[in-house]
Amino acid sequence: MAVASDSFRLLAGELIKKTERLRDMLAVxxxxxxxxxxxxxxxxxxxxxxxxLLSKLRSLSNFKEKYGPWAIVTGATDGIGKEYARELARLGVNIILMSRSIEKLTRVAQEIEAEFHVETQVVQVDFSGGRSIFDKISEAIRGKEIGLLVNNVGVMYEMPMELCELSQDVIWQHVNINMGSLTMMCWLVLPQMLERRRGAIVNLSSSSSVGPLPYMNIYSASKSFEFIDLCGLLLASAVS
Structure with a gap:
């Protein structure tokens, strides 16, 4: 009986030690x-x-002095673009609105001027037009000190489709609007920003840019281009 009792105590002691080690591991x-x-x-x-909080504090600063008196917003008559235009106007920045519909442009410009008491300019332009439209844009913004550029204009499929089902018009719209417009608008305004050493560019991309999107591959690829172009722009500006 004594031997059995000693064995039990020994076994119990070993179990207690292992339990304590397990407890210490769980504690860690x-x-x-x-x-x-x-x-x-x-x-x-x-x-x-x-x-x-900090964004609210920044909004109290004078954006005109920090960036410049004028902002360009593409795709400015609806959705995100319109809200960017309104928010920048609320901060006292004059707005150049760019979009296809002159009726919408005029209405939004009037709303912004009436509510925020800033200057506006409208530029009716269809960014699917490719290279030829940028002479018009360059002329329209000549003499303006552009402090902010919001590249918002974009296009996407009406519905998911395979590449071979897409028309050439849809393909070129994605190239010209999602890729060409962003690059060329940066090309137009970046030199004066670098010369003044102040300004900001906002390029809107999409979560679709993180990888191929089945049945919308042209769209996701064009959004990836926007993201990569933004990274390259930031790097180039930092080096300059």
Whole structure:
């Protein structure tokens, strides 16, 4: 009986030691998880501060002095482009609105002038027109000190389709609007920004740019171009 009792105590002791080691390992894992949660929470909090607080503080600064008195917004009559134009106007920046419809351009320009008391200029242009349209744009913005450019104009498929089902018009629209317009608008305004050493360019892309999109491959490829073009633009500006 004494031998059995000693064996039991020995076994129990070994189990207790293993349990303690397991407990210590779980404690370490718990600390790591808690640390990750704390870091993620801190990052989310700082991001929220940056987005919702610092952006508000920045909005109090004089955008005209910081960037320049005029902003160009392409695709400015609806959706994101229109809201960019309104927000920049709220900050006191004069707006050059570019889009296809003169009726929409005129209406939005009148709304912005009445609400925010800034100057506006409208440029009716169809960005699917390719190279020929940029002489008109260059002439329209001649003499304007462009501090901000928002490349918002874009096009996408009406519905998912295979490449061979697309018309040539749709393909060239994606090339000219999603890729050509962004590059050429940067080419038009970037020299004066670099010369003044101030200005900002916003290129709107899409989550579709992260990889091939089945049945919308031309669209996703053109959006990838926008993202890569933006990265190259930032690098070139930093080097300059």
């Amino acid at each position: 894992v718990g600390l790591i998880v808690m640390g990750k949660v704390a870091v993620d929470t801190s990052i989310a909090f700082l991001s929220a501060v940056r987005i919702f």
